[in-house]
Amino acid sequence: MMDNRLIRRLEHAGPLSATEREALHALTLRTRPVPARTDIETGGAPQSVHLILGGIACRYKIWSGGARRIISLILPGDLCDGHLPLPFALGNTVGALTPCIVADIPRQAMADLIETYPRIGRALWWMTLVKLSITQEWLASTGRGADKQLAHIFCELMVRLRAVGLADENCFEFGLTQGDIADVVGISHVHVNRVLQSLRSSGLIVFSQYRLTIPDLARLHAFAEFDPAYLHVQDGARAPGALTG
Amino acid sequence: MMDNRLIRRLEHAGPLSATEREALHALTLRTRPVPARTDIETGGAPQSVHLILGGIACRYKIWSGGARRIISLILPGDLCDGHLPLPFALGNTVGALTPCIVADIPRQAMADLIETYPRIGRALWWMTLVKLSITQEWLASTGRGADKQLAHIFCELMVRLRAVGLADENCFEFGLTQGDIADVVGISHVHVNRVLQSLRSSGLIVFSQYRLTIPDLARLHAFAEFDPAYLHVQDGARAPGALTG
């Protein structure tokens, strides 16, 4: 198998030809490591499109006063940007939460690729829509109680990480600190701690050593009112028979 | 001037030829009125793309228990959907908040248009990115205090409505009830009432008869920490000299 998670993601939108796959693959060969807590891309129109191949990154915004709000979690196989041929700056920043491996794709090369292979352009548009769909779901999930909101995010991560082969049947590595999680959910880190304890004591999650286990997926889904449809992945991690391997 | 606000929106992404404008215009001729509190499009893959030409609509999600969370406000000139040639269902619903005028564009016609005029496709992709950018800003804005959050939304509406010619220098029609606003901000309608009073007594807004006036734009911007860059409109409603007319 080609280890390229971007291609795997894009093919969720529809099949690609071998030529298209190779053209994509060629763009993702040069990678660099990024240490945790380091910015990958700052505001303004970036010169290259950033592809995460390992680790967990995030898009965040800092309000006056220094409060950080994490807007999205970027997982292996995800592109950081709107990846549009046009220069389009989302007015916020991408940073690595854990140590990451990043491929920098020159914006022009990306534009040429889309020009040559319209199907890739459509797949990238589709990925933008998935990103929009996720952001909408996060927004809809706010204000329901921090416990449900956090549970919802855990459910989502389970599906997304499984879709790129980074989660087992019911657990995955999750190297964020509780302070990071606080900025994801939009609550204080003290409250994160209490919510985690509450979820743990309810038996909904097991979380230690930066490894999250969900003993009963269906139960957590019900608690969080999570329906994976908005993620648009075929796998789904729902099929009770389809396990790892 | 052609009264077509969609074209005006799309040209923010870049100029269109007369042919392209006409092809777009032809798709938006057949309109229908939609009464307030009526769904325009439900979940699932819709057969047509919906363009709002008048009124205020919203995309919303209902959680179990019946709580409604409004995810985005859709203004004249906005398309409701991801408007992708591929069938892509955002798992939520679009409804009219005030009486609306809607044009239904067959999905296939839209796909053909994009095929024929790639520039329109790129402009639509660009609109998707603007939508993503707005959703991210709303998400980032949550949890900062309901007063700042609501003020931020008012600032955004001022810019967006001005960009389509539906706002004066510092005021606009805003026909939502306080209950609607509550679902937009994600707080209770009782708290909306108190927050509005607080903003009023601070002199930041004047709001009565469903008409919102912002006496001092710069002051509200500062209070809400609003920077219109994420909206990607040229006008900006910031230029102190550029008034109506």
Next chain:
DNA sequence: CGCTTTGTTGAAAAGAGTCAAAGATCGTGG
């Protein structure tokens, strides 16, 4: 004119934030 919807107010309670301090854990260097 009466009915329904919308806006307003008060009081009690829950959720979440802040402040401050004490344990755990981890990597590093001695």
Next chain:
DNA sequence: CCACGATCTTTGACTCTTTTCAACAAAGCG
């Protein structure tokens, strides 16, 4: 191998925001 410092987690007490419930006033509409 241990000690140290830094980071991360946990806990308690207190405050503030926001919710809920309930009632009433105001406005719109037939």
